[in-house]
Amino acid sequence: MGSIWVVLVVLGCGILVLRYLLKNVNWWLYESKLSVKQYSLPPGDMGWPFIGNMWSFLRAFKSSDPDSFLSSFRSRYGDSGIYKALMFGNPSVIVTTPESCKKVLTDDDNFTPGWPISTIELIGKKSFIAMSYEEHKRLRRLTSSSINGMESLSMYLTYIEENVISSLEKWSNMGEIEFLTHIRKLTFKIIMHIFLSSESEHVMEDLEREYTTLNYGVRAMRINVPGFAYHKALKARKNLVIIFQSIVDERRKLRDGYIPKKSKDMMDALIDVEDEYGRKLDDEEIIDIMLMYLNAGHESSGHITMWATFFLQNHPKYHQKAKEEQEEIIRKRPSTQKGLTLKEIRQMGFLYKVIDETMRVITFSLVVFREAKSDVNINGYTIPKGWKALVWFRSVHLNPEIYPNPKEFNPDRWDEHKVGEFLPFGAGTRLCPGNDLAKMEIAVFLHHFLLHYRLEQNNPNCPVRYLPHTRPIDNCLGRVKKCSSTSM
Numbered sequence: 001m002g003s004i005w006v007v008l009v010v011l012g013c014g015i016l017v018l019r020y021l022l023k024n025v026n027w028w029l030y031e032s033k034l035s036v037k038q039y040s041l042p043p044g045d046m047g048w049p050f051i052g053n054m055w056s057f058l059r060a061f062k063s064s065d066p067d068s069f070l071s072s073f074r075s076r077y078g079d080s081g082i083y084k085a086l087m088f089g090n091p092s093v094i095v096t097t098p099e100s101c102k103k104v105l106t107d108d109d110n111f112t113p114g115w116p117i118s119t120i121e122l123i124g125k126k127s128f129i130a131m132s133y134e135e136h137k138r139l140r141r142l143t144s145s146s147i148n149g150m151e152s153l154s155m156y157l158t159y160i161e162e163n164v165i166s167s168l169e170k171w172s173n174m175g176e177i178e179f180l181t182h183i184r185k186l187t188f189k190i191i192m193h194i195f196l197s198s199e200s201e202h203v204m205e206d207l208e209r210e211y212t213t214l215n216y217g218v219r220a221m222r223i224n225v226p227g228f229a230y231h232k233a234l235k236a237r238k239n240l241v242i243i244f245q246s247i248v249d250e251r252r253k254l255r256d257g258y259i260p261k262k263s264k265d266m267m268d269a270l271i272d273v274e275d276e277y278g279r280k281l282d283d284e285e286i287i288d289i290m291l292m293y294l295n296a297g298h299e300s301s302g303h304i305t306m307w308a309t310f311f312l313q314n315h316p317k318y319h320q321k322a323k324e325e326q327e328e329i330i331r332k333r334p335s336t337q338k339g340l341t342l343k344e345i346r347q348m349g350f351l352y353k354v355i356d357e358t359m360r361v362i363t364f365s366l367v368v369f370r371e372a373k374s375d376v377n378i379n380g381y382t383i384p385k386g387w388k389a390l391v392w393f394r395s396v397h398l399n400p401e402i403y404p405n406p407k408e409f410n411p412d413r414w415d416e417h418k419v420g421e422f423l424p425f426g427a428g429t430r431l432c433p434g435n436d437l438a439k440m441e442i443a444v445f446l447h448h449f450l451l452h453y454r455l456e457q458n459n460p461n462c463p464v465r466y467l468p469h470t471r472p473i474d475n476c477l478g479r480v481k482k483c484s485s486t487s488m
């Protein structure tokens, strides 16, 4: 009898010691080294040893309530809007208010990109997310000039419009389709044309398929074991690199031979660029930059186009208002004019509110990563040198104090513009270079959709998945139907 008590006491003590160790191992690894600075860290907790808060992050984002992840910090540690955590293997500070997010994004002296190793391995060590400040500035200027500004946008407008018209026509004859999958193919075709002047159907299919797998790995745990998302994503990256290498080889061959050069696209610009010492980019650099651009340039606009269509279709009042605006544009159009102009797109005031509202509710980029180059003070809290700052856009856009009833789709709320409290494209020197192009692409699609089509979803109340990006789990299965009259 006595020995049972001894075993129970030993077991109890063992559990207590184990619990103490488990609770403190991250403190010991990351916080104890900070000496007095540890006392000015933001509130929060570092979760389980090694995996940190990833388990609760993934559990929340795989449930129907992704925001429970941060509300649990709020309910346990108060409304400071800034919390310490251990995310993607790194000690981190999550910033959730518009002011603190902007502070981090616009302070290049104290912050540098801080993406998790897994993201860098997948998107590329030589892409924008991992290169030096100066190199980024130079290559960003070079590449963004071909997608920004009126001249570039008007150059792509006709191509985008022609492809939107033919795709909608084709889909309306296909019966049941995964609407999201087809929109992603369309936005991919557009970005391939802009960057590579390429339309080879089979290359596009291959690339697009690999990108889908790649993106599943970007927000997953870095477990390189067969069967896990990250392992599959690494394989997808390898395949993407092989395809891009063949595209670069082909382009170099074309340029060296006697075949006439095509109009200058992004690939040509990257092959031609030289730094002040005459150094050109090598294939690896060109491939990583292209891989990053093509990914950023189709996933986001594809998803937002799908959601904007979805929201309009499910909100008859806004559908009607948006449609009337488009009909008015057509009414005012000179009979000799064919197709949309940038001037007409600028007149789509309500449609742009629909797009902004969709980007707010969905917040395609839920978080971006920075790393503190030195100890930084934000709102009285320290982000220690070497720690990550996670700029959590989702909390800014779904904050009920800024956007009452935040989950409701209400484009009219944009009658009052929220300066500084809306960051769908980020801010600072890393602000999305494709923002105007993306909005134009979405507007052109919605223009034709509203005027001539409707979407009949199989499951309008289909559950939503939040990782890697917010989407209905059936990829918006349904039929695109041609409307017989101009009213809904």
Ligand code: HEM
Pocket (backbone or CB within 6 Å): 128, 129, 140, 147, 292, 293, 296, 297, 298, 300, 301, 304, 359, 364, 365, 368, 369, 423, 424, 425, 426, 427, 429, 430, 431, 432, 433, 434, 435, 437, 438, 439
């Ligand atoms: C609705 C569509 C889009 C959304 C919501 C979006 C969102 C964002 C956000 C939030 C960032 C900032 C990342 C950071 O701060 O680290 C970003 C960066 C970027 N985006 Fe977009 N984007 C969209 C469309 C596009 C398009 C169409 C392109 C290409 C043509 C593009 C190319 C890029 C690139 C290359 C970067 C990295 C910029 C840099 O590091 O300097 N994006 N995007």
